[in-house]
Amino acid sequence: MTPALPDVFLQAPIAHRALHDLSDNRPENSRAAIRAAVEAGYGIEIDLQRTSDNRAMVFHDYDMTRLTGRSGPIQQISAAEAQTTQLLHAADGIPTLDEVLDIVAGQVPLLIELKDQDGAMGTDVGPLEQDTVRALQGYDGAVALMSFNANSVAELARIAPHLPRGITTCSYQPKVEHLPQAICDHLRGIPDFERVSASFISHEAADLARPRVAELKAQGVPILCWTIRSPEQEAEARKVADNVTFEGYLAAHPG
Template sequence: MIPALPDVLLRTPIAHRALHDLSDNRPENSRAAIRAAVEAGYGIEIDLQRSRDNRAMVFHDYDMTRLTGRSGPIQQITADEAQATRLLHGEDGIPTFDEVLQIVSGKVPLLIELKDQDGAMGPNVGPLEADTVRALQGYDGPVALMSFNPNSVAELARLAPNMPRGITTCSYQPEVEHLPHAVCDHLRDIPDFDRVGAGFISHEAADLSRPRVAALKAQGVPILCWTIRSPEQEAEARKVADNVTFEGYLAARPG
């Protein structure tokens, strides 16, 4: 039995990398952005990367330069060092996944994306998935896990078979994704959905017209999408998608 995506993740708009706003000192995936999303009642999408000591850190990029001004991969520093590395336009450092779970504390739903750790969407995964599942033990709140790498989703299914999980998907343009053409050609039509026990997809909004998306929707698969940046884009995306991941404006909340 594939775990169902929590219904609240189909009803509550999801703030992309939390409710970030640099003008208010709320960088993406920061504690401040997490708190703002909780206060506003939005769902929260966050990204996880692995530290050198195999801790799940809430951070999007592989290299830290854009978000911290410190060059080098986050995988080359410890969790303690990451927490001490201040986010640009923010008031504190990179949070651990454990910290974010404490802040959210079940008040709003969490959509958790594990970034590819293999480098080419291959099978070299495990430590990030293990620490993610460890942190979630005993967590009382609606969550769902996802990754672009189907092997990561399969590992999550093995480690936590009762946790909702899905695949993050896109049009897979090699020049955009920086992946080999063969890898992009393989992943573009989401061939691993059944194999890895996925229960939903979160698809690139500009590619929602893809026939494979329509086929999954016809099977009753929940369709989330990313990243919506205006009410007009949201209205268009909702013709296909059940829910949106948004940034740069305030999506209308149900009710």
């Protein structure tokens, strides 16, 4: 049986990469941004990458340059090194998933995106999914997992069938996604939703008019979306989406 996305994920807006604001020394996916989102009562979306010793780190990019000023892939350093690699505009390093779980502690819902570790949305996955599930053992809070790579979602279904899971989806433009045309053409139709027993999608906001999204919505599938950057964009997205992932402004709480 596919675990349903908890209703709490359809209530408070979800802060994209946590409630980040460089002007307040809160870079994306940082401890400070996590704490700020909790304090504001928002849901939190975070990204996971793995280190050379296969630990799940809360970090978006494959290369560390943009976020730390240190060049090279995060996969080539250890978790201990990552924790001491200082984030730009922050006083601390890259957090582990375990640390973030301790900070959130079930206070707000946590939407976790596992970044594709295969490189081409293929089947070379496993270590990141395993450490994610390890970290979540005993976690008492609303959590949902997702990935662009449906094979990652399938692996999560295999090793943690009790955890809600979904697919991150988009318009799949080859130049944007750095993927071959054939792979983009295949993934654009969200073909793996049923195969991996997903319970929701988080779709690119500009592409919400896609017929496949309407088809899933008509089946009762919760539709999240990314990334909303203004109240005007949010109002438009909510014509289709059940909730938004936002950044760059303070989304209004419902009610």
